Amino acid sequence: MEYPFEVFEKKWQDVWKKERVFNAENQVEGKENYFVLSMFPYPSGVLHMGHVSNYSIGDAISRYKMMQGYNVLQPMGYDSFGMPAENFAIQHNTHPRLATENNMAIMQGQLTAMGFGFDWQRTLATSTPEYYRWGQWLFKRLYEKGLVYKKTSFVNWCDQCQTVLANEQVEDGKCWRDGSTVRQKEMEQWYFKITDYAEELLDFSKMIDWPERVITMQKNWIGRSTGTEIDFIEETTKDKIKVFTTRPDTIFGVTFMALPPEHEYIRALLKTEAANSDLADFCEKVINEDKKERGSAEQKKEGFFTGKYCINPVNGDRVQIWVTNYVLMDYGTGAVMAVPAHDQRDFEFAKKYNIALKLVIQNQDKSLVLEEMTEAYVEPGILVNSDKFNDKDSNKAKEEISAWIDENKMGKTTITYRLRDWGVSRQRYWGNPIPVIHCDKCGSVLVPDEDLPVLLPDNVQVGKTTQNPLLSVAEWVNTTCPNCGGPGRRETDTMDTFVDSSWYYARYTDSKNTEMPFSPEIAEKWLPVDQYIGGIEHACMHLIYARFFHKFMRDIGLVKGDEPFARLLTQGMVCNLGSKMSKSKGNGVDPQPYIDRYGSDAIRVFMLFASPPEKDVDWSDDGVVGAFRFLNRVYRQAENYGDLINEYYKPYSPDLDISKEMKELRFSTHTMMKKWHEDIEEKLQFNTAIAGIMEHLNNVSSIKDPENLNTNDKIIYAEANAVMFRLIYPFAPHVSEEVWSMIGQTGLVHESGLPKHNPLYLVTDEVTYVVQVNGKLRGKIDVSLETSEEEIKELALNLENVVKFLEDKEIKKIIVVKKKLVSIVVKPK
RNA sequence: GCGAAAGUGGCGGAAUUGGCAGACGCGCUGGACUUAGAAUCCAGUUGGGUUAAACCAGUAGGGGUUCAAGUCCCCUCUUUCGCACCA
Numbered sequence: 001m002e003y004p005f006e007v008f009e010k011k012w013q014d015v016w017k018k019e020r021v022f023n024a025e026n027q028v029e030g031k032e033n034y035f036v037l038s039m040f041p042y043p044s045g046v047l048h049m050g051h052v053s054n055y056s057i058g059d060a061i062s063r064y065k066m067m068q069g070y071n072v073l074q075p076m077g078y079d080s081f082g083m084p085a086e087n088f089a090i091q092h093n094t095h096p097r098l099a100t101e102n103n104m105a106i107m108q109g110q111l112t113a114m115g116f117g118f119d120w121q122r123t124l125a126t127s128t129p130e131y132y133r134w135g136q137w138l139f140k141r142l143y144e145k146g147l148v149y150k151k152t153s154f155v156n157w158c159d160q161c162q163t164v165l166a167n168e169q170v171e172d173g174k175c176w177r178d179g180s181t182v183r184q185k186e187m188e189q190w191y192f193k194i195t196d197y198a199e200e201l202l203d204f205s206k207m208i209d210w211p212e213r214v215i216t217m218q219k220n221w222i223g224r225s226t227g228t229e230i231d232f233i234e235e236t237t238k239d240k241i242k243v244f245t246t247r248p249d250t251i252f253g254v255t256f257m258a259l260p261p262e263h264e265y266i267r268a269l270l271k272t273e274a275a276n277s278d279l280a281d282f283c284e285k286v287i288n289e290d291k292k293e294r295g296s297a298e299q300k301k302e303g304f305f306t307g308k309y310c311i312n313p314v315n316g317d318r319v320q321i322w323v324t325n326y327v328l329m330d331y332g333t334g335a336v337m338a339v340p341a342h343d344q345r346d347f348e349f350a351k352k353y354n355i356a357l358k359l360v361i362q363n364q365d366k367s368l369v370l371e372e373m374t375e376a377y378v379e380p381g382i383l384v385n386s387d388k389f390n391d392k393d394s395n396k397a398k399e400e401i402s403a404w405i406d407e408n409k410m411g412k413t414t415i416t417y418r419l420r421d422w423g424v425s426r427q428r429y430w431g432n433p434i435p436v437i438h439c440d441k442c443g444s445v446l447v448p449d450e451d452l453p454v455l456l457p458d459n460v461q462v463g464k465t466t467q468n469p470l471l472s473v474a475e476w477v478n479t480t481c482p483n484c485g486g487p488g489r490r491e492t493d494t495m496d497t498f499v500d501s502s503w504y505y506a507r508y509t510d511s512k513n514t515e516m517p518f519s520p521e522i523a524e525k526w527l528p529v530d531q532y533i534g535g536i537e538h539a540c541m542h543l544i545y546a547r548f549f550h551k552f553m554r555d556i557g558l559v560k561g562d563e564p565f566a567r568l569l570t571q572g573m574v575c576n577l578g579s580k581m582s583k584s585k586g587n588g589v590d591p592q593p594y595i596d597r598y599g600s601d602a603i604r605v606f607m608l609f610a611s612p613p614e615k616d617v618d619w620s621d622d623g624v625v626g627a628f629r630f631l632n633r634v635y636r637q638a639e640n641y642g643d644l645i646n647e648y649y650k651p652y653s654p655d656l657d658i659s660k661e662m663k664e665l666r667f668s669t670h671t672m673m674k675k676w677h678e679d680i681e682e683k684l685q686f687n688t689a690i691a692g693i694m695e696h697l698n699n700v701s702s703i704k705d706p707e708n709l710n711t712n713d714k715i716i717y718a719e720a721n722a723v724m725f726r727l728i729y730p731f732a733p734h735v736s737e738e739v740w741s742m743i744g745q746t747g748l749v750h751e752s753g754l755p756k757h758n759p760l761y762l763v764t765d766e767v768t769y770v771v772q773v774n775g776k777l778r779g780k781i782d783v784s785l786e787t788s789e790e791e792i793k794e795l796a797l798n799l800e801n802v803v804k805f806l807e808d809k810e811i812k813k814i815i816v817v818k819k820k821l822v823s824i825v826v827k828p829k
Numbered sequence: 830g831c832g833a834a835a836g837u838g839g840c841g842g843a844a845u846u847g848g849c850a851g852a853c854g855c856g857c858u859g860g861a862c863u864u865a866g867a868a869u870c871c872a873g874u875u876g877g878g879u880u881a882a883a884c885c886a887g888u889a890g891g892g893g894u895u896c897a898a899g900u901c902c903c904c905u906c907u908u909u910c911g912c913a914c915c916a
Contacts, residue, residue, distance in 0.1 A: 335916095609854070612842085691853035772896080
């Protein structure tokens with residue numbers, strides 16, 4: 001008989017709802033708050049395996065913490081703005097709002113059927129005016145703090161999405177969402193000054209438990225390097241061209257200046273010398289190369305001499321200015337002083353275009369000869385041809401030259417980050433409108449707070465133009481300037497949806513607030529999120545953006561701490577047949593049929609048992625059956641022996657005179673409790689915690705006729721079962737509640753508290769010593785705890801199998817490790 | 830190319846941080862119960878070896894430290910992930 005999950009899963013879900021078990025109060029007398037958060041889903045349609053896995057982990061932690069007596073908040077909502085909804089609407093000739101609402105309803109039904117303990121009263125959806133209003137409000141506060149600006153520059157443009165992408169959203173030169181090629185387009189964009197926080201974002205000391213991997217990825221992404229900015233002066237125009245270098249020690253070796261075609265000097269030059277069409281063509285060609293190829297090291301270095309020169313401030317050298325395809329506009333100052341003798345890239349370029357090389361660093365044995373070099377010399381060495389710095393060690397010279405440049409106002413020592421400011425403009429409809437009105441007289445004017453939210457108009461026709469559909473809603477676009485009352489035009493760019501998800505965790509603490517994004521007092525009770533759970537793919541996107549937002553919100557007094565997420569768990573992906581489930585591979589598995597067939601608990605147990613949470617889980621039909629089988633065995637214990645357990649179970653562990661067999665069972669019960677607690681608390685390893693319960697179940701099942709036991713033994717037997725029923729709660733809450741009630745308990749499982757092992761019952765009368773001879777296992781002895789070391793040695797030496805290996809040998813040493821082993825070292829006589 | 834993590838049965842994965850390798854689950858083999866199947870229960874399941882034991886080998890490969898190594902050190906190989914013209 002299979003257990004009737006279809007009956008009681010619903011039953012317990014109703015009980016939880018009726019008793020408001022998961023509706024968290026902001027404060028509960030005598031209880032500490034604990035905030036468990038799983039990344040909210042994009043409402044793409046139906047729940048997929050990744051969601052099920054993610055939320056099974058979160059729910060296990062949440063319920064474990066409830067058993068521990070915490071006042072737990074575990075909310076859930078929807079990241080419901082975004083391009084997929086708009087694309088879906090275009091394809092199916094519907095409205096993004098309708099499609100999104102429909103999907104949210106479906107997913108909410110599925111999440112409810114899974115029985116996850118979410119506080120639905122606090123739910124939110126980023127596409128609702130109640131939520132996005134505060135996104136606009138925060139945009140304004142950012143603006144007022146000088147953290148928002150508008151700039152025209154070359155940006156990542158995805159033709160597929162018809163919009164701009166932030167640097168974080170370009171992977172290998174492809175759009176992170178659809179994988180299509182990203183090209184550079186010159187546009188005016190809104191930016192958030194995330195770089196103002198670059199230094200602080202590199203401080204990870206407030207994270208209690210973040211995976212080292214994520215921290216490393218963020219460090220690399222932010223990419224701090226110290227170096228020197230040096231001003232080169234253009235010979236005729238006297239324009240300043242700033243370069244950034246980490247090798248000021250090579251400044252005397254500069255033989256040309258390398259600029260990317262996007263560089264402002266080049267842009268200006270092209271305007272003044274329109275006649276030089278070859279230069280213009282070259283620039284155009286490089287700009288249109290796709291980002292991946294242009295950024296790859298294998299790419300052939302190409303360049304074009306502008307015919308212009310600039311002056312190296314340290315020695316007055318005339319230096320040729322080249323446009324090249326290998327310098328990145330995005331890094332440093334976007335200009336490179338090329339030192340071909342000591343930089344491999346410059347070396348290759350100079351060789352190709354017959355530009356002079358100048359040796360300024362000599363190796364230790366002074367054997368470098370410029371004419372014989374086949375690659376750049378990039379190691380440290382001794383300075384030569386460097387004026388007054390000659391004969392100095394290059395590492396020392398770095399600092400000295402940098403200081404000298406500083407003093408003589410030829411430049412300055414600086415820190416540069418790889419991190420760029422966050423471009424948040426999106427040329428799409430289904431997103432949060434940027435609360436700005438453009439006025440011919442007043443320029444860009446912020447919409448007054450009392451006029452927020454700027455409502456996204458509903459009457460748009462998506463997909464009719466290649467432009468942002470908002471542009472076609474004249475009555476929306478045309479408005480009055482809040483400043484002068486004259487005619488104004490609304491900003492039609494919407495915000496990147498990553499803005500919406502950068503502060504949602506805080507909104508959960510006070511999601512119904514109509515006066516503020518959330519009350520700082522309430523937020524303080526919950527933040528930072530104690531445990532955040534989500535995919536590793538957000539390491540350099542969402543998780544950096546949210547950290548930035550949190551620091552900004554701290555600076556305007558909305559939140560107290562420095563970090564939004566104290567602990568982070570990056571769960572693995574759910575794979576099928578060894579590779580990531582995806583639509584394009586056609587290997588996706590829909591969880592619904594399995595939920596229908598085996599119930600929520602079996603799916604959860606499978607997900608948690610298959611591997612540690614941060615590792616990928618390979619989906620397996622058989623694995624679910626195994627989990628289901630396990631839960632059936634637990635259920636059968638309650639079914640068969642419910643009355644006996646009910647009669648004899650004591651909520652404490654009485655110290656009784658019991659049989660040897662029951663001592664062993666009691667040992668098993670208490671070992672399980674200890675292991676369970678350690679596995680979850682210290683390592684979040686649900687797989688081994690579950691394995692421990694399974695092992696205990698095997699021990700319980702081996703007791704054949706519990707009815708025939710004496711009273712004391714029955715008490716131990718009852719405890720062995722009842723404790724197990726409670727310990728499955730975080731993983732299989734429905735079964736747990738059901739079997740708990742089947743043994744006559746009237747309360748809910750989490751109310752029964754955290755079963756705690758009694759260390760006394762983990763002490764056994766006998767211990768097994770392993771006996772080794774020269775490191776090889778030769779036998780075992782069981783001795784009582786009181787046995788002296790001498791006696792143990794004696795017993796070990798007399799073991800039949802040990803004696804055999806001692807023949808004709810001389811005993812050199814005997815090592816006894818308490819409660820573990822005897823190691824006998826011998827050598828031939 | 831640089832950096833990080835990892836490599837354990839047929840499979841997913843365990844191993845008090847140096848102390849019985851393979852917990853637990855899947856799968857498989859045999860048996861019980863069934864007219865039969867499903868379900869369930871029992872036994873077995875690293876390889877070699879043996880009627881059974883003993884024993885031998887064994888945690889990617891090689892070397893080392895140690896009474897004792899999956900675990901620590903050195904070298905090699907492989908895989909995964911991240912970064913990758915970052916000046």
